[in-house]
Amino acid sequence: MSNPLKVVDISSSSDDTVKTLLEAANSQGFLFVEGHDFSNEEVQAAFELSKRFFTETSIEEKMKYPIKNNVGYTGFEDEQLDPRKALDFKEAYNFGFINFETGELNQSKAKFYGQSEKSDANEHPIPPVFKDDEAFISKISQKLHATAIRILALIAEALLVEDPNFFSSRHRGNKPSGSVFRMLRYPLMREDTLNIASMSSIDPTIRAGAHTDYGSITLLFQQKGQQGLELQIGDKSQNDGWVTVPFVDSTNPQKAPPLIVNFGDLLSYWTNGVLKSTVHRVRFAPGETRNSDRYSIVFFVQPEDDTLLTPVPSEIVKKASLGGDPPAITALEHLQERLRATYQSEVK
Numbered sequence: 001m002s003n004p005l006k007v008v009d010i011s012s013s014s015d016d017t018v019k020t021l022l023e024a025a026n027s028q029g030f031l032f033v034e035g036h037d038f039s040n041e042e043v044q045a046a047f048e049l050s051k052r053f054f055t056e057t058s059i060e061e062k063m064k065y066p067i068k069n070n071v072g073y074t075g076f077e078d079e080q081l082d083p084r085k086a087l088d089f090k091e092a093y094n095f096g097f098i099n100f101e102t103g104e105l106n107q108s109k110a111k112f113y114g115q116s117e118k119s120d121a122n123e124h125p126i127p128p129v130f131k132d133d134e135a136f137i138s139k140i141s142q143k144l145h146a147t148a149i150r151i152l153a154l155i156a157e158a159l160l161v162e163d164p165n166f167f168s169s170r171h172r173g174n175k176p177s178g179s180v181f182r183m184l185r186y187p188l189m190r191e192d193t194l195n196i197a198s199m200s201s202i203d204p205t206i207r208a209g210a211h212t213d214y215g216s217i218t219l220l221f222q223q224k225g226q227q228g229l230e231l232q233i234g235d236k237s238q239n240d241g242w243v244t245v246p247f248v249d250s251t252n253p254q255k256a257p258p259l260i261v262n263f264g265d266l267l268s269y270w271t272n273g274v275l276k277s278t279v280h281r282v283r284f285a286p287g288e289t290r291n292s293d294r295y296s297i298v299f300f301v302q303p304e305d306d307t308l309l310t311p312v313p314s315e316i317v318k319k320a321s322l323g324g325d326p327p328a329i330t331a332l333e334h335l336q337e338r339l340r341a342t343y344q345s346e347v348k
């Protein structure tokens with residue numbers, strides 16, 4: 001399968017790196033990032049852990065950790081990324097309320113927001129299956145956060161923002177933000193899952209409905225032989241423009257494959273559309289032969305909650321303005337609005 005996306009090495013800050021990154025962000029809104037810090041072993045271990053949680057935990061046990069404040073488990077029929085279409089046939093577990101400096105995960109709301117700790121139990125308990133690996137999950141989250149900061153620094157350079165820390169000072173790791181580390185599973189349709197599908201309005205080929213991401217940027221690992229991510233970047237007269245993202249292997253066997261990186265609505269809004277937030281979905285082609293579920297590991301990056309989304313101070317951004325700037329809302333307001341649409345009710 002040919003690769004329609006650019007592969008950018010973020011270990012370099014060369015003019016070429018910065019230029020290619022901006023080109024990819026401005027045209028496709030998606031790219032592959034190599035030169036990151038992740039070893040193959042580490043990413044494999046994260047996928048193993050995800051598999052263990054999804055396949056060795058009963059549904060009753062999973063339901064003890066229902067998603068709340070965007071932290072926890074979401075099952076097969078909860079999410080609807082494209083409100084016009086069927087519900088998404090997938091399950092996910094979100095780690096959130098993370099302090100990327102200390103590595104603390106799933107903190108209570110009170111602790112996360114620096115309010116005095118209430119006496120009642122933490123409303124975001126970590127499922128026991130993850131208990132022995134909490135330090136490992138923290139480390140992966142911290143590295144993903146650092147990788148995102150690195151990409152944002154290169155973006156600031158590409159946009160000729162005078163302050164090189166413009167984005168990093170708005171994505172500080174120890175401040176409250178809606179950033180989430182998510183494990184996802186898109187199961188094969190088997191005897192045990194077919195029942196769920198036939199009982200509801202699920203289209204089994206669409207695993208994550210067409211949507212754009214909400215935040216600043218998204219980092220994603222997928223595995224060989226488990227493609228399914230499609231982007232709407234092609235010729236609209238053919239297949240509605242859907243293009244499949246292939247699996248791209250690492251050029252160094254010790255290193256994990258390149259990360260898939262895309263830009264979300266918030267960064268697009270913040271840059272007057274210079275960075276594109278591209279529509280994408282996950283689809284299993286009808287009748288396609290697969291022999292495994294699809295797993296992905298995703299890190300959704302959000303700025304600090306109270307970040308005001310006034311246009312990024314850059315001549316490139318200013319030139320892209322179509323007259324008046326959009327109203328300045330905060331990152332948290334922006335996120336809550338999008339989550340409300342996804343869950344079609346109050347933010348859980």
Ligand SMILES: O=C(O)CCC(=O)C(=O)O
Pocket residue numbers: 184208213220222228229280281282295296298
């Ligand atoms: O699993 C994937 O490949 C994509 C997931 C995705 O787009 C999302 O959760 O926003």
Ligand SMILES: [Fe+2]
Pocket residue numbers: 211212213280
């Ligand atoms: Fe997405």
